[in-house]
Amino acid sequence: MDLTHETLVEASKSWGLFYLIAFSICVLVYTFWPANRKRFDRAKKGILDENDKPWT
Numbered sequence: 003m004d005l006t007h008e009t010l011v012e013a014s015k016s017w018g019l020f021y022l023i024a025f026s027i028c029v030l031v032y033t034f035w036p037a038n039r040k041r042f043d044r045a046k047k048g049i050l051d052e053n054d055k056p057w058t
Contacts (some may be wrong), residue, residue, distance in 0.1 A: 032038065
């Protein structure tokens, strides 16, 4: 089997697609995993301090 440019491009396109789909699924699982809820809630509320208020 010759490793031509077309063969490598075809393999990278098909395996790259599967890689990106698997990576996306892993990211979604990590995001919605129940044990990470505290960490994400703390990050959501920790952006602003209690003293941060709009200018009046």
